[in-house]
Amino acid sequence: MLIDCGEGTQIQLRKFKLKFSKIDYIFISHLHGDHFFGLMGLISSFHLNKRTRLLTIFGPNGLDEIITVQLKHSNTRLNFPLRFVPTNPENEELILEEKKFQVLTFPLKHRIACTGFLIKEKSGLRNLIKEKLLENKLPLEAINSLRQGKDFKDESENVIYSVKEYTHPPRPLRSYAFCSDTGFDMEIVKYIKGASLLYHEATFGNEEKERARETFHSTAADAGVIARNAMVGKLLLGHYSTRYLDLSPLLEEARAEFPETYLSEEGITYTLD
Amino acid sequence: MLIDCGEGTQIQLRKFKLKFSKIDYIFISHLHGDHFFGLMGLISSFHLNKRTRLLTIFGPNGLDEIITVQLKHSNTRLNFPLRFVPTNPENEELILEEKKFQVLTFPLKHRIACTGFLIKEKSGLRNLIKEKLLENKLPLEAINSLRQGKDFKDESENVIYSVKEYTHPPRPLRSYAFCSDTGFDMEIVKYIKGASLLYHEATFGNEEKERARETFHSTAADAGVIARNAMVGKLLLGHYSTRYLDLSPLLEEARAEFPETYLSEEGITYTLD
Numbered sequence: 001m002l003i004d005c006g007e008g009t010q011i012q013l014r015k016f017k018l019k020f021s022k023i024d025y026i027f028i029s030h031l032h033g034d035h036f037f038g039l040m041g042l043i044s045s046f047h048l049n050k051r052t053r054l055l056t057i058f059g060p061n062g063l064d065e066i067i068t069v070q071l072k073h074s075n076t077r078l079n080f081p082l083r084f085v086p087t088n089p090e091n092e093e094l095i096l097e098e099k100k101f102q103v104l105t106f107p108l109k110h111r112i113a114c115t116g117f118l119i120k121e122k123s124g125l126r127n128l129i130k131e132k133l134l135e136n137k138l139p140l141e142a143i144n145s146l147r148q149g150k151d152f153k154d155e156s157e158n159v160i161y162s163v164k165e166y167t168h169p170p171r172p173l174r175s176y177a178f179c180s181d182t183g184f185d186m187e188i189v190k191y192i193k194g195a196s197l198l199y200h201e202a203t204f205g206n207e208e209k210e211r212a213r214e215t216f217h218s219t220a221a222d223a224g225v226i227a228r229n230a231m232v233g234k235l236l237l238g239h240y241s242t243r244y245l246d247l248s249p250l251l252e253e254a255r256a257e258f259p260e261t262y263l264s265e266e267g268i269t270y271t272l273d
Numbered sequence: 274m275l276i277d278c279g280e281g282t283q284i285q286l287r288k289f290k291l292k293f294s295k296i297d298y299i300f301i302s303h304l305h306g307d308h309f310f311g312l313m314g315l316i317s318s319f320h321l322n323k324r325t326r327l328l329t330i331f332g333p334n335g336l337d338e339i340i341t342v343q344l345k346h347s348n349t350r351l352n353f354p355l356r357f358v359p360t361n362p363e364n365e366e367l368i369l370e371e372k373k374f375q376v377l378t379f380p381l382k383h384r385i386a387c388t389g390f391l392i393k394e395k396s397g398l399r400n401l402i403k404e405k406l407l408e409n410k411l412p413l414e415a416i417n418s419l420r421q422g423k424d425f426k427d428e429s430e431n432v433i434y435s436v437k438e439y440t441h442p443p444r445p446l447r448s449y450a451f452c453s454d455t456g457f458d459m460e461i462v463k464y465i466k467g468a469s470l471l472y473h474e475a476t477f478g479n480e481e482k483e484r485a486r487e488t489f490h491s492t493a494a495d496a497g498v499i500a501r502n503a504m505v506g507k508l509l510l511g512h513y514s515t516r517y518l519d520l521s522p523l524l525e526e527a528r529a530e531f532p533e534t535y536l537s538e539e540g541i542t543y544t545l546d
Contacts, residue, residue, distance in 0.1 A: 069338055
């Protein structure tokens with residue numbers, strides 16, 4: 001999964017040795033250039049690298065036209081199927097349902113149609129307690145039932161093997177919320193409640209609060225307020241204005257609102273645990 | 274003047290400290306992504322940097338639609354006038370006439386409409402010989418006439434001051450020919466005859482001659498043959514297939530046809546003298 005794709009994304013992917021042929025889903029938040037000018041280059045490289053696997057792109061209406069026009073004028077017929085799914089800038093929507101995760105979009109408050117993305121892990125199978133399996137040889141039926149979180153019962157509904165006794169409680173489910181470009185908007189809180197990790201833009205510092213309001217961007221402190229109200233695990237800041245050569249004031253201002261805040265930096269991996 | 278604009282051009286311009294606000298003319302040879310995917314990013318940056326000066330883009334039909342569609346969906350009204358001039362892929366054409374230079378396009382032989390560019394210096398004013406001016410005080414009229422290469426005569430058409438005696442012969446006029454993507458095509462020779470510097474693609478080496486013919490690209494030797502027949506000053510190779518980690522065989526193969534051949538490399542300045 002790739003969220004947003006500014007100019008030079010494929011160059012950065014190569015630089016950081018990320019195998020971009022593995023990308024199956026691309027999510028574009030909105031149609032300002034810094035969020036999608038690298039998309040055509042990536043699509044072209046997939047084509048030149050003889051990709052055959054389906055690529056699905058989620059993004060605002062109009063992105064399909066932008067892609068189609070460029071393929072038309074370069075007389076390109078892609079080697080692989082490309083599916084485009086328009087996002088809804090007005091309401092929360094489930095856009096992808098996979099075995100292990102789902103993806104939702106929700107409205108952001110920017111100058112043009114813009115959505116956030118929430119990637120949520122789905123409840124998986126429980127793990128059996130090894131020691132208990134060594135004590136008793138369980139039938140396959142019982143194992144399947146327990147892994148799905150159901151007690152194994154006999155015909156008279158007596159519990160023979162209980163989920164509690166035979167399995168570990170499931171790992172807490174992880175989720176990642178991504179708010180690319182948005183003005184301060186408390187409406188966002190309800191969509192991202194309890195996310196393990198929230199990426200929220202922090203274009204400006206407190207001293208540019210007015211400018212943030214005018215341009216539909218957020219301050220670092222705004223991002224902190226959203227994170228605190230949404231009770232997320234961690235907050236990751238990004239989308240800094242180029243005026244900030246030193247980002248530590250932004251980090252401090254956000255931490256005053258929400259201590260578990262970090263600066264996103266190029267090429268760094270952030271883990272959700 | 275900028276010729277072609279692949280993805281990341283603005284990043285490279287910044288890296289090599291080239292002031293890209295100075296660019297007034299952009300020439301796009303054809304609509305394959307590696308030749309224009311950086312154009313929208315550059316236009317956007319001009320806009321964000323509050324450019325007000327006219328920008329003129331020369332390129333194939335369809336490029337205007339590609340630009341317009343993207344401006345429309347990002348709801349952008351540029352701060353500066355953008356003029357688009359379609360190039361003619363069928364015939365040689367004068368597309369720009371400036372005080373000191375002119376630019377012509379000519380057809381290349383590629384899979385889609387593609388043109389080469391020839392930038393030609395125009396004949397300038399002659400320089401006066403200092404020592405002669407100290408001997409004689411010339412009237413302004415005579416000076417203007419001599420600088421324009423005309424003998425200064427009296428009413429009876431007798432030469433008073435001759436161009437030959439009073440001025441240096443003009444510096445030879447420089448020209449630069451750019452052949453982005455093209456199959457081997459002797460038709461090109463007539464358009465670029467005598468250019469001071471020829472950039473010609475050299476995607477492949479001799480061992481891939483067949484592949485070059487199939488894909489409408491050239492070998493390094495092809496570029497050398499064109500350079501020799503066009504009697505250019507120097508040949509600059511480029512557009513190498515990524516398979517060549519070592520470019521010296523390409524250079525050798527071209528030099529076998531045309532000794533004054535050089536490899537173009539990123540970030541290097543090549544002077545015309």
